[in-house]
Amino acid sequence: MPSSLTQQSTLADQATHRLAHSIVTGELAQGQKLNEAELAERYGMGRGPLREALRHLEGMRLVKRTPNAGARVVVLDRKMLADLYGVREALEGMACRLAAAQMSDDEIAQLGALLDKHEAQIAKQGGKVYAQSEGDLDFHFQIARGSRNHMLMDLLGSEQYQLLRMCRHRTSRLAQRTLPALHQHRQIVEALANRDGELAEMLMRRHIHGAWRSISEIIDKEEQVA
Amino acid sequence: MPSSLTQQSTLADQATHRLAHSIVTGELAQGQKLNEAELAERYGMGRGPLREALRHLEGMRLVKRTPNAGARVVVLDRKMLADLYGVREALEGMACRLAAAQMSDDEIAQLGALLDKHEAQIAKQGGKVYAQSEGDLDFHFQIARGSRNHMLMDLLGSEQYQLLRMCRHRTSRLAQRTLPALHQHRQIVEALANRDGELAEMLMRRHIHGAWRSISEIIDKEEQVA
DNA sequence: CGACCTCAGATTGTCGACAAAGTGTGCAAA
DNA sequence: TTTGCACACTTTGTCGACAATCTGAGGTCG
Numbered sequence: 001m002p003s004s005l006t007q008q009s010t011l012a013d014q015a016t017h018r019l020a021h022s023i024v025t026g027e028l029a030q031g032q033k034l035n036e037a038e039l040a041e042r043y044g045m046g047r048g049p050l051r052e053a054l055r056h057l058e059g060m061r062l063v064k065r066t067p068n069a070g071a072r073v074v075v076l077d078r079k080m081l082a083d084l085y086g087v088r089e090a091l092e093g094m095a096c097r098l099a100a101a102q103m104s105d106d107e108i109a110q111l112g113a114l115l116d117k118h119e120a121q122i123a124k125q126g127g128k129v130y131a132q133s134e135g136d137l138d139f140h141f142q143i144a145r146g147s148r149n150h151m152l153m154d155l156l157g158s159e160q161y162q163l164l165r166m167c168r169h170r171t172s173r174l175a176q177r178t179l180p181a182l183h184q185h186r187q188i189v190e191a192l193a194n195r196d197g198e199l200a201e202m203l204m205r206r207h208i209h210g211a212w213r214s215i216s217e218i219i220d221k222e223e224q225v226a
Numbered sequence: 227m228p229s230s231l232t233q234q235s236t237l238a239d240q241a242t243h244r245l246a247h248s249i250v251t252g253e254l255a256q257g258q259k260l261n262e263a264e265l266a267e268r269y270g271m272g273r274g275p276l277r278e279a280l281r282h283l284e285g286m287r288l289v290k291r292t293p294n295a296g297a298r299v300v301v302l303d304r305k306m307l308a309d310l311y312g313v314r315e316a317l318e319g320m321a322c323r324l325a326a327a328q329m330s331d332d333e334i335a336q337l338g339a340l341l342d343k344h345e346a347q348i349a350k351q352g353g354k355v356y357a358q359s360e361g362d363l364d365f366h367f368q369i370a371r372g373s374r375n376h377m378l379m380d381l382l383g384s385e386q387y388q389l390l391r392m393c394r395h396r397t398s399r400l401a402q403r404t405l406p407a408l409h410q411h412r413q414i415v416e417a418l419a420n421r422d423g424e425l426a427e428m429l430m431r432r433h434i435h436g437a438w439r440s441i442s443e444i445i446d447k448e449e450q451v452a
Numbered sequence: 453c454g455a456c457c458t459c460a461g462a463t464t465g466t467c468g469a470c471a472a473a474g475t476g477t478g479c480a481a482a
Numbered sequence: 483t484t485t486g487c488a489c490a491c492t493t494t495g496t497c498g499a500c501a502a503t504c505t506g507a508g509g510t511c512g
Contacts, residue, residue, distance in 0.1 A: 009293045009473095010495065012281075036464070046497045048274060051465090052281050055238075059285025061380075067235045068464060068503055083377040090320040094312070151309040154287075155381070236465065262494070272467045277495090294473050294494060 011045045015053035018043060023062050023073050024165045030075040034063060060159050062166070076167055078219050084163055085212035089205050091156055092140060096188065096204040099146030100197035108192050111142055115185050122178055132178050133168045137161060139185055143204075146192075171218045177211065184210070237271045241279035244269060249288050249299050250391045256301040260289060286385050288392070302393055304445050310389055311438035315431050317382055318366060322414065322430040325372030326423035334418050337368055341411050348404055358404055359394045363387055365411055369430075372418075397444045403437070410436070 019039070022028045040050045054071050057063045065071045074080075103111075118135045144156040184207040191200035245265070248254045266276045280297050283289045291297045300306075329337075344361045370382040410433040417426035 012495085013293070037462095047464090048277075048496060051274075052278055055278050055281040056285065059282065061377075067239070070464065080376070083375045086320070086324075086375055087317070087377050087381065090316045091313070094316040098312075149309045149312055150306070151287075151313050155313065238465085261492095263492095273494090274466060296494065 010049065012049035012052040012056070015043055015045065015050050016056045019053055019057055020060070020062060020162055024162055024169060026169050028073050030073050032073045034071040034073065036070070060162055062162055076163070076170065081167060081215065081219070082212070084160065085208060085215070088160060089208045091152060092143070092208055093201040093205040095144045095147040095149070095152055095156065096192070096200040097197040098149060099143050100192050100195050100200045102148045103146035103192060107146060108189065111139070111192070112189050114139060114142065115182065115189060118182060122182065133165070136181060137165065167215065171215055177214050181207070181211070236275065238275035238278040238282070241269055241271065241276050242282045245279055245283055246286070246288060246388055250388055250395060252395050254299050256299050258299045260297040260299065262296070286388055288388055302389070302396065307393060307441065307445070308438070310386065311434060311441070314386060315434045317378060318369070318434055319427040319431040321370045321373040321375070321378055321382065322418070322426040323423040324375055325369050326418050326421050326426045328374045329372035329418060333372060334415065337365070337418070338415050340365060340368065341408065341415060344408060348408065359391070362407065363391065393441065397441055403440050407433070407437070
């Protein structure tokens with residue numbers, strides 16, 4: 001999903017995507033005030049489309065608006081991330097269970113190939129953490145699609161996915177869980193291939209739970225510093 | 227939630243609530259085109275705030291927008307409702323499990339009292355189905371709050387409940403599952419009181435699954451007619 | 453010296469008008 | 483009659499300006 005592919009038809013959608021990108025990559029700091037006039041000027045558009053974009057982002061939980069006081073970038077505090085990972089555990093677990101029943105053999109094979117690609121990228125070592133993270137999200141998103149539950153895909157894809165990327169960007173320089181994560185991914189694909197939905201769900205839940213514990217430690221360290 | 231209590235500060239928020247209400251109650255039919263100018267006039271405001279409201283409703287999945295072609299009320303087809311109930315099962319099950327650990331004894335007692343009120347209302351028989359439905363949603367929402375997971379509360383409260391209310395309004399005249407539902411609610415409260423999260427989750431999942439089967443039958447009948 | 457009030461400055465909320473895209477109708481030609 | 487095209491009309495997308503609200507600096511009074 002290259003950021004330069006901003007070929008949305010309406011300016012409001014363009015603004016939504018550009019803002020989301022800036023927020024996720026940390027270009028706009030957490031808690032930062034978002035001035036409508038300033039952003040509108042920067043993006044070369046009026047305030048109308050920008051306001052619509054802000055509303056949209058509010059729905060995605062990337063910004064928080066308060067009437068007559070403007071919009072600020074959301075701050076990912078510990079509680080919020082804990083909540084996010086909790087919900088994700090339930091939702092992605094469910095996605096796995098459904099995917100085990102719904103995905104075609106071909107799709108599951110492609111999922112395995114995706115992991116091969118990740119492994120190669122990791123071996124190449126140079127693979128930036130960021131790219132690796134994106135790959136990980138790809139994996140999760142493909143499983144969400146495999147569930148065939150459109151609401152689940154939307155929930156995991158359009159909304160939580162962005163928050164997750166934001167979290168990753170913040171913690172990526174510290175966490176190096178890529179290898180164990182890859183192994184867990186492999187186990188999940190195997191369970192899917194065996195059409196063992198229960199096992200796939202359990203593995204995914206553990207995988208996410210483990211990721212949260214890892215993230216949680218990082219946050220602890222950061223808070224100790226502060 | 228009286229509809230006359232429209233004391234939101236911004237017009238966009240007012241429009242959001244009024245539109246949501248009109249959609250949920252079926253005053254605006256499913257699939258109906260939403261003309262910006264017409265609605266703006268009816269609500270006595272400009273098109274700007276109304277457009278923001280439309281964006282917001284799009285995030286809530288109550289309307290579907292397509293660029294340059296306007297907004298239409300979402301249509302609740304069978305697949306979508308199936309997806310909704312599936313997600314709800316996972317989410318509300320999770321809420322129950324957390325609530326069993328997080329709610330105070332007092333809150334659980336209040337939940338029981340809420341059910342007493344529902345029972346009285348059912349006995350009074352006159353209790354309109356609509357009111358009963360609202361009561362049911364109250365119950366579910368209180369449990370979501372009991373989970374202390376804010377993201378979960380938002381997901382269940384702000385978005386899915388509206389769709390659910392919409393679904394209820396459409397099927398309410400046919401489904402009379404209030405008594406068994408009340409019984410299941412009682413069992414859930416009991417599990418919560420015993421701090422048995424696993425049982426509470428299982429009971430809630432069954433409760434929702436049962437509700438879906440009931441709704442599903444109604445849809446079948448409606449489709450046979452058509 | 454501190455608390456409170458006043459009054460600009462800045463920012464958000466709202467409106468009306470214009471531009472662009474889409475839609476439908478009617479006429480002409482095959 | 484049917485197909486295709488052109489034109490007018492409707493509706494959405496966007497902009498600039500004005501009104502309402504909030505913020506903060508400065509001064510005044512206790």
